[in-house]
Amino acid sequence: MSTQLLTNPTAKPPEPPPPDPPRITEEEAALQEADAEAEKKDARIQALESEVVALKAEIKARSKPEVNNEVANENKPAKETESTTWQTFEVTAYTSGYSSTGKSRNDADYGITASGERAVEGRTLACPPSLPFGTKVNIEGIGERVCEDRGGAIQEGHLDLYMTSESEALSFGRRNLSAEITD
Structure with missing residues (x-):
């Protein structure tokens, strides 16, 4: 028991230290990293698909080349x-x-x-x-x-x-x- 509690019976006991943050295994860390990379790649794919759609529209909008x-x-x-x-x-x-x-x-x-x-x-x-x-x-x-x-x-x-x-x-x-x- 704390000496303060012995001398002051109305004193509260000290707060316990906060718990350590949860620890993850190397596998879990690798999975989180892979998920983050997959999300980045999915975003890049969506951006490229949008670019393709825009390019197709641009090509259709262009005038047709000269006939040979x-x-x-x-x-x-x-x-x-x-x-x-x-x-x-x-x-x-x-x-x-x-x-x-x-x-x-x-x-x-x-x-x-x-x-x-x-x-x-x-x-x-x-x-x-x-x-x-x-x-x-x-x-x-x-x-x-x-x-x-x-x-x-x-x-x-x-x-x-x-x-x-x-x-x-x-x-x-x-x-x-x-x-x-x-x-």
Whole structure:
């Protein structure tokens, strides 16, 4: 008992110290940190999705590019040419390999495009940022491809076809071809 209580019977006993804050395990701390990171990533994804919507609206609002009637008339009947817009693009080809992407087969994201899709020959196309992922492009003599990838060298007026064979991609070279945005 306190000496003060012995000398002063009306004195109150001292307050106990506050309890220690709850302790969490390393696993709980890691989970809290992972949850915080996931929330940040979710917010970033929402911001990017909003940006994509805005970019799609901006692209639709832009005036349609000039029609390349020479090439369009060669490939389409006159009736269709009036309602479609053809542009000339520099078209090249790339692969998932190191020389095209800087990735090796051991990399976790080898063969994965900027849109998150796996690259597929006959479908995947790397496009400039002005064309949103999912945009369909009909390329003269090639057919329809879907914009699923980006690339450091892919600027306006340039399209890059995905191919599985490096030798075929190299032999494709650089070609100026007409293309139309179909969707």
